Amino acid sequence: MIPSIPHPLGNLIRSVVPYPELAFAINAVIAIIGICAVAFGSAIVLVYMERKVCAHVQCRLGPMRLGFHGTFQTVADTLKLLFKEVYAPGGADKFIFYLAPMIILTSPFLCLCMIPFDYNLQVMESPVAIPLIIAVNGFGILGILLGGWASNNKYSLLGALRGGAQMISYEISFALLLLFIVMMSGSASLQEVTASQAGNILDWWIFKVPVIGFLAFIMFLVSSTAELNRAPFDIAEAEQELTGGYHTEYNGTAFAMFYLAEYINLVTTSALAVVCFLGGYLPPLIGIPVIDSAFSLVPGFIWFALKVFFMIWVYMMIRWTFVRPRIDQLMDLEWKFLLPVNLLLIAAGAVFISFGWIL
Amino acid sequence: MAKKTTSRAYLARYFKRCITGPISLLQGLSVTLRYFFNPRKIVTEQYPENRKTLKMHSRFRGSLELIEDENGENVCTACGICERACPNASINILATKNIAGKRVLGRYLYRLGTCTLCSLCVESCPFGAIRMNQKFELSSTDPKDFDLILNQKEGR
Numbered sequence: 001m002i003p004s005i006p007h008p009l010g011n012l013i014r015s016v017v018p019y020p021e022l023a024f025a026i027n028a029v030i031a032i033i034g035i036c037a038v039a040f041g042s043a044i045v046l047v048y049m050e051r052k053v054c055a056h057v058q059c060r061l062g063p064m065r066l067g068f069h070g071t072f073q074t075v076a077d078t079l080k081l082l083f084k085e086v087y088a089p090g091g092a093d094k095f096i097f098y099l100a101p102m103i104i105l106t107s108p109f110l111c112l113c114m115i116p117f118d119y120n121l122q123v124m125e126s127p128v129a130i131p132l133i134i135a136v137n138g139f140g141i142l143g144i145l146l147g148g149w150a151s152n153n154k155y156s157l158l159g160a161l162r163g164g165a166q167m168i169s170y171e172i173s174f175a176l177l178l179l180f181i182v183m184m185s186g187s188a189s190l191q192e193v194t195a196s197q198a199g200n201i202l203d204w205w206i207f208k209v210p211v212i213g214f215l216a217f218i219m220f221l222v223s224s225t226a227e228l229n230r231a232p233f234d235i236a237e238a239e240q241e242l243t244g245g246y247h248t249e250y251n252g253t254a255f256a257m258f259y260l261a262e263y264i265n266l267v268t269t270s271a272l273a274v275v276c277f278l279g280g281y282l283p284p285l286i287g288i289p290v291i292d293s294a295f296s297l298v299p300g301f302i303w304f305a306l307k308v309f310f311m312i313w314v315y316m317m318i319r320w321t322f323v324r325p326r327i328d329q330l331m332d333l334e335w336k337f338l339l340p341v342n343l344l345l346i347a348a349g350a351v352f353i354s355f356g357w358i359l
Numbered sequence: 360m361a362k363k364t365t366s367r368a369y370l371a372r373y374f375k376r377c378i379t380g381p382i383s384l385l386q387g388l389s390v391t392l393r394y395f396f397n398p399r400k401i402v403t404e405q406y407p408e409n410r411k412t413l414k415m416h417s418r419f420r421g422s423l424e425l426i427e428d429e430n431g432e433n434v435c436t437a438c439g440i441c442e443r444a445c446p447n448a449s450i451n452i453l454a455t456k457n458i459a460g461k462r463v464l465g466r467y468l469y470r471l472g473t474c475t476l477c478s479l480c481v482e483s484c485p486f487g488a489i490r491m492n493q494k495f496e497l498s499s500t501d502p503k504d505f506d507l508i509l510n511q512k513e514g515r
């Protein structure tokens with residue numbers, strides 16, 4: 001059986017091209033191009049956005065010179081990065097050194113494929129999307145560990161080991177929180193998770209389960225920030241102590257790939273938060289008929305993009321506000337606070353379901 | 360060796376931190392949110408563009424100048440205290456005698472090139488005759504531009 005999602009463009013190709021296999025291949029190429037466009041485009045936009053948000057948080061202006069309010073700054077920086085010479089440090093394990101950025105890039109792309117941008121705008125609909133995403137996320141750790149190990153640099157190695165320890169620990173909370181959503185919605189497919197939140201704004205999982213939905217959302221924010229290796233949990237990079245951590249020795253294109261992976265990861269994690277807690281591509285209906293009908297006219301992927309950008313903004317505010325904990329404090333937070341609370345949360349969730357306390 | 364804590368004290372601290380921690384985080388977030396939504400708080404100056412309107416802070420230390428009134432008169436008595444106060448020997452007071460034979464300021468030599476703009480001379484002058492001005496575009500390709508004579512007229 002050839003998997004297919006009904007989409008106007010896909011249907012057109014399926015009806016025009018005689019062989020279903022060929023139509024599938026063409027659709028796959030279109031999907032790949034689309035995913036790449038979303039990934040690279042959003043990375044460039046996000047780097048610009050990050051600079052602006054960071055600047056305004058710190059009472060600065062950020063890039064202002066190149067183009068209107070510095071809009072072309074990131075394009076110029078990307079070009080600069082791509083034209084740099086790529087070289088490995090002496091004594092580095094060249095093969096693994098260049099393999100690591102590629103490994104680290106696979107996981108965000110795979111996750112991006114499973115995100116439902118609209119009810120028919122999704123590359124791969126899987127009934128086990130959430131376990132798959134949890135599994136695929138582990139790939140990023142491998143990239144970090146290999147990159148740090150192969151660099152032949154003690155700072156890189158330290159950063160990689162710390163990063164590995166951190167990501168493996170927070171993976172647990174991350175997975176448990178996603179499973180909380182699976183438990184609530186009764187399905188592990190992202191389309192069905194979204195569909196289970198249909199209705200008005202109070203039907204989103206963040207509000208639908210009283211109090212603990214919101215708690216779960218906050219904890220998801222914390223553990224996903226740690227998963228993303230972003231400040232305040234950027235132990236793996238820790239510029240002040242480790243001069244950049246696992247990617248200290250990388251430059252040019254290889255460094256750009258690490259950077260790209262970081263920002264696509266930001267998109268996928270925000271998208272996951274939106275799907276699981278903020279109603280995915282559903283419009284935020286508030287119960288006033290006039291506004292609701294107007295909101296329903298706006299296509300789903302626009303709502304999805306707006307919500308994702310809101311989430312990204314939240315991640316950025318977190319990054320530029322909070323101070324970084326030490327590595328042992330970070331581990332304390334996960335093993336002594338997040339994990340027990342998480343288990344309690346899941347137990348509470350089960351109680352809520354069995355008593356029907358869900359709005 | 361770390362001080363021993365009883366498990367009771369440990370738990371008390373743990374639960375206290377569970378409450379105070381989020382509160383302090385929210386306080387920090389409120390500050391950054393205020394900055395984010397208030398573009399007026401931005402302190403960046405778009406320097407070459409706003410050169411006409413740029414105003415330095417009053418306490419900015421540009422270069423040294425002698426306070427002179429509209430006739431070019433100053434109140435310097437050529438006492439040389441500023442010369443001694445300067446850690447870099449950037450100041451030389453060349454005194455002269457006026458008709459009455461009194462010691463007055465002849466030339467106030469100031470070498471901007473070696474001055475660190477520390478303002479110690481201004482602090483030390485007992486007569487308030489000098490101050491730091493607001494000029495900051497001081498660079499030049501000619502070393503002679505850094506040897507200045509600050510007074511226009513000899514003292515009386």
Ligand code: SF4
Pocket residue numbers: 423444445446447448449450473474475476477478479480481
């Ligand atoms: S500012 Fe400091 S270095 Fe400059 S002339 Fe005065 S005392 Fe000397």
Ligand code: SF4
Pocket residue numbers: 434435436437438439440441442452483484485486487488489
């Ligand atoms: S500037 Fe002030 S300290 Fe210096 S010689 Fe004149 S009166 Fe004395």
